Amino acid sequence: MSYRFDFGAVLDRAPELLWASLGTLGLALAGMLLALVIGILGVVARTSKSEIARTPVIVFVEVVRNTPFLVQIFFIYFALPLMGIRLNPTVTAIMALGINGGAYAIEIIRGGVESVSRGQIEAGFALGLHKADVFRLIVLKPALRAIYPSLTSQFIMLTLTTSVCTSIAAYELTSAAQRIESDTFRSFEVYFMVTAIYLVISTMMMGLFALISRHYFNYPTR
Amino acid sequence: MLNSAKDHPPLISLEDVQKWYGAFHALKSISLSVRKGEKIVLCGPSGSGKSTLIRCINALETIEEGTIVVEGQVLDGSTKSIDAIRREVGMVFQSFNLFPHMTVLQNCTLAPMRVRGASRTDAERLARKYLERVRILDQAEKYPAQLSGGQQQRVAIARALCMEPKVMLFDEPTSALDPEMVKEVLDTMIGLARDGMTMICVTHEMGFARQVADRVIFMASGEIIEEAEPEVFFKSPKHERTKTFLGEILAHH
Ligand SMILES: Nc1ncnc2c1ncn2[C@@H]1O[C@H](COP(=O)(O)OP(=O)(O)OP(=O)(O)O)[C@@H](O)[C@H]1O
Ligand SMILES: [Mg+2]
Numbered sequence: 296m297s298y299r300f301d302f303g304a305v306l307d308r309a310p311e312l313l314w315a316s317l318g319t320l321g322l323a324l325a326g327m328l329l330a331l332v333i334g335i336l337g338v339v340a341r342t343s344k345s346e347i348a349r350t351p352v353i354v355f356v357e358v359v360r361n362t363p364f365l366v367q368i369f370f371i372y373f374a375l376p377l378m379g380i381r382l383n384p385t386v387t388a389i390m391a392l393g394i395n396g397g398a399y400a401i402e403i404i405r406g407g408v409e410s411v412s413r414g415q416i417e418a419g420f421a422l423g424l425h426k427a428d429v430f431r432l433i434v435l436k437p438a439l440r441a442i443y444p445s446l447t448s449q450f451i452m453l454t455l456t457t458s459v460c461t462s463i464a465a466y467e468l469t470s471a472a473q474r475i476e477s478d479t480f481r482s483f484e485v486y487f488m489v490t491a492i493y494l495v496i497s498t499m500m501m502g503l504f505a506l507i508s509r510h511y512f513n514y515p516t517r
Numbered sequence: 518m519l520n521s522a523k524d525h526p527p528l529i530s531l532e533d534v535q536k537w538y539g540a541f542h543a544l545k546s547i548s549l550s551v552r553k554g555e556k557i558v559l560c561g562p563s564g565s566g567k568s569t570l571i572r573c574i575n576a577l578e579t580i581e582e583g584t585i586v587v588e589g590q591v592l593d594g595s596t597k598s599i600d601a602i603r604r605e606v607g608m609v610f611q612s613f614n615l616f617p618h619m620t621v622l623q624n625c626t627l628a629p630m631r632v633r634g635a636s637r638t639d640a641e642r643l644a645r646k647y648l649e650r651v652r653i654l655d656q657a658e659k660y661p662a663q664l665s666g667g668q669q670q671r672v673a674i675a676r677a678l679c680m681e682p683k684v685m686l687f688d689e690p691t692s693a694l695d696p697e698m699v700k701e702v703l704d705t706m707i708g709l710a711r712d713g714m715t716m717i718c719v720t721h722e723m724g725f726a727r728q729v730a731d732r733v734i735f736m737a738s739g740e741i742i743e744e745a746e747p748e749v750f751f752k753s754p755k756h757e758r759t760k761t762f763l764g765e766i767l768a769h770h
Binding site for chain 1: 575576577600603604606607608610612614615616617618619627628631632660662663673676677680
């Protein structure tokens, strides 16, 4: 092995890596937020009595979960413009991440909602609350708590999936890495750094999730 | 009590109510009327339809035939009639069903604020009043999981009372409790009865029935088999099924 490590060239580009990391973080957070909204609204429709509300959600979930993310993002970026919908790479990336994560979130959150006992819902109705209030105020929080570990590991997946957004040249870490690599030819050093940065980002996310959980799920369960 | 209330229209009336679960006939031609202030104890073997009956009164179950009227409001399945009736009817469940993510106080203020539009201040004042009444005000800031079963059930009673209902329905409120906690809940219910609350209680606590019931109703296989004042009901039941049932219950207690 005659390869000589030299991090100098890569460290010169540190600011670029840092900014790109923030890009990754931004895409991940926005994608998660969208996924959460899609997940919750999707579950409302998915668990409704009306077949007209349920069927599209079932189809959506199956389509998204059985096609590659790369194809989904290409579809939004290259195919939608032909139908007059033109989105910039950042918006495309957030949409793709949110839609993809949302489909998984629907299935995860649905499990949580189903874990809430029928008695909770009936107690809400007996008190005169309407369906929307029963879901929002009584069911949602215990449901999210029940599936929080699965939901957050899905969100870590989503965070790492931001690297696929390099394929449409979104502003994020993996694109920056490719750029720096082709300028410096320092493949090992670049990807070593980037691997470390992804680890840091994931760890920070897990810390954030733990913090949210401590504040939002601050009630004891026997 | 019975006589003075006689000329008032009934607070609850069920006429010829029929309920099916698919092909299973769960309530067979149930007719029942409950006057203001009356306390009814409903008993019968498992699966006889006691829960189904009281759950029909606040529209947790739908009925196929017959009419249910509460405080002059006909339950016709419309949202308006269901809302109106649930406003007048409080319910206490066997499994308490307190909301685990809300404190005792929040459990009690939720419905007054969301359903009746009460301000937080008013809702909390009301909640404290009823928590005081079930003797659990000191636990107001705790979460349900931090309370014993008996305490949870008393909170559930307070929570229902916060909507200031005209009628309280109880579905086996003490059967999920450890024996040593049964009394505190029954005492709370006896207190409510003394204060003149109209009550329908599904329970096998025959001591409670003797002490507070104006009428004891015995159900079996979806039908009302027999009803009488407690004295008569326990001393000289008419039907064979009632006798058998009482024999079993009293042997247990
Ligand atoms: N959702 C349902 N679907 C089908 N059958 C049901 C349903 N709920 C109750 N039943 C049936 O209706 C009958 C009456 O049930 P219900 O719960 O009213 O009985 P109960 O008198 O309250 O009994 P227990 O003392 O066990 O609580 C039972 O045979 C039960 O199996
Ligand atoms: Mg029952």
